[in-house]
Amino acid sequence: MSSSTHDTTQAVETAGGLSRRSLLRGAAAAGLGVAGATGLPGGAAAAAGGVPRSEIEPFYGPRQAGITTRQQSYGLFVAFDVTTTSRDALANLLRQWTSTAEALTRGEPAPARPTRVPGARGDSGIALELFPARLTFTFGFGPRLFDARFGLAEHKPAALDTLPGFPGDQLVAAHSGGDLLVQICADDQQILSHAFLQMRALTVGVAALRWSQQGFISPPTDGKAPRNLLGLHDGTSNPRPAKAEFGDLVWADDAATPSWLRGGTYLVFRKIRLALASWSLTSGAEQDRSVGRRLADGSPLSAAAGAPTRTKLDLAAVGADGRPLIDPAAHVRQMHAFPMFRRAYNYDYGFDSTRLHAGGDEHGDEPGHGGHEAYDAGLLFATFNADPRTQFIPAQQRIASNDLLGKFMTPTASGIYAVPPGLQPGQSLGRGLL
Ligand code: HEM
Structure with missing residues (x-):
């Protein structure tokens, strides 16, 4: 990680005085939902299907997340067309998508990214103080x-x-259609929106948004299929x-x-x-x-x-x-x-x-x-x-x-x-x- 990456991340992490990670850690240690710790609505237990929003789905593993993962309440499908002709630029986008997806999945802010505007935030702040809500990314190639x-x-x-x-x-x-597909799922719509915007921001100059579709699903109380x-x-x-x-x-x-x-x-x-x-x-x-x-x-x-x-x-x-x-x-x-x-x-x-x-x-x-x-x-x-x-x-x-x-x-x-x-x-x- 470059020092500028570190600085930007730090700036975002400390926005509002506390990082998401330290908030989550502090709340867990105190046996509280973050709601209890901050007065924000939506406690740890208040989530679809009884799954706490504080749960994190592992990003790494033999299979991508979001396939056998117990289905989250919200799903967003986004397709991009690659506009660059540079193989390196495409590979770089995929690297940035990987590190960003990995960080967001853990409830961290997005790592810094190069922008044309000096001092621009790497992370929008939309998901600060929110639980990771079992966020997953599943990537595909058209x-x-x-x-x-x-x-x-x-x-x-x-x-x-x-x-x-x-x-x-x-x-x-x-x-x-579309060259690249990202399925993003989470138990919190704001987490989904944040994740989409961060991934989208990385595509500037490399790929263009082709389409996006979003949906919802509610697990019934009797445990049957939705x-x-x-x-x-x-x-x-x-x-x-x-x-x-x-x-x-x-x-x-x-x-x-x-x-x-x-x-x-x-x-x-x-x-x-x-x-x-x-x-x-x-x-x-x-x-x-x-x-x-x-x-x-x-x-x-x-x-x-x-x-x-x-x-x-x-x-x-x-x-x-x-x-x-x-x-x-x-x-x-x-x-x-x-x-x-x-x-x-x-x-x-x-x-x-x-x-x-x-x-x-x-x-x-x-x-x-x-x-x-x-x-x-x-x-x-x-x-x-x-x-x-x-x-x-x-x-x-x-x-x-x-x-x-x-x-x-x-x-x-x-x-x-x-x-x-x-x-x-x-x-x-x-x-x-x-
Ligand atoms: C909006 C469109 C659709 C609706 C509302 C729908 C609804 C359902 C429902 C209610 C069932 C029975 C419960 C279950 O086993 O899940 C079912 C089963 C199934 N559907 Fe669909 N479905 C749709 C589209 C499709 C499509 C496009 C395919 C594949 C091309 C498909 C493949 C299947 C399969 C494989 C099963 C299981 C059949 C079995 O019992 O072995 N469905 N669907």
Whole structure:
């Protein structure tokens, strides 16, 4: 660390008289939440799912954080296009991202960065006196990074191709793709905002922000999978990290995987708008049939109401009328052949008021009544696949062709990214590649 780095960090750390680290340490030693120590709202115990906000997720490890990490309440997906043609400048950005992410994860201010303004702060101060809130960063590389610009073509993984178009897609190009992807998650939205702005600041002159999307998820009090905006428990049958099959489904480490990616994974990101109005005008029985599970309690339709949500699906079960209890086109039946680990966030961007008063919609709404279709809310679908060619892609083809729940989904953004394995102290993102 240079002396100027040290000075700037020091200046930020001592803003307000106390560093974040010493505050956290002091509060812990006194057996207090920082709320108790400072009078700030939000004590250590006041966090989603009962996880204290003072908890720190390790940055270093064999895998990147933010994949098997117990899902935080807020998620931000940010994509950048690299604008520099200098391989060194790109490598430098990845080094700075690494050291900044590592510091922020621990609840430290961002290290100093070179700026054109003498005396400019390295850290904005937005997160001073806040708990780290289990902040994680997960970095990925998009297919275009491996074009001719940086001489990386020979290192491109075979599975890292821009996803094909699927029937029903209404993709917005400006919200899709990107050379670099950062998934930032935390239990505190202010921590997330701070983390994003610090990472963004490092990209000046090297990469341009392409898109960002942010979402939320709330763990229910009964320990079941969180509900999405259709009201359905979502993630029930997710493969569990502790289970043997998890590795095969998530980590890319076969012989064909380039060495820099081995032990990493592929992130498929889709922004999927949900037809909430049509859903609300669908009978409860029909809703349950579309997914193959009961909205009320998450139990599969092949088991009795109230059965544990993890009850195995019985796809052969038929009712008294001889019809399958789980409809042939139910989402869970269609998806059952493509096990994959999902880590999605709900999003709700509200009404687009420019469309709200434009006219009626297909439900016969009068102008200004509700403009249901102007409502942009749904799922920031994220899945970590060992190989998207045999997992996400065929599954999405199925949703687009023969899935009752698929009728309520409109994918509006799409991206695929290779997510390298984790780092050890002293290593930087881009290791083995740049
Ligand atoms: C907004 C869109 C979506 C919604 C609301 C949704 C909702 C659900 C729900 C409620 C379940 C049952 C509970 C569970 O096991 O998690 C489920 C299962 C599943 N979904 Fe989705 N889903 C969506 C999109 C997708 C997409 C795009 C894919 C993959 C291409 C997918 C793959 C799966 C898989 C693999 C399962 C587990 C099936 C099994 O039981 O084996 N979902 N989804």
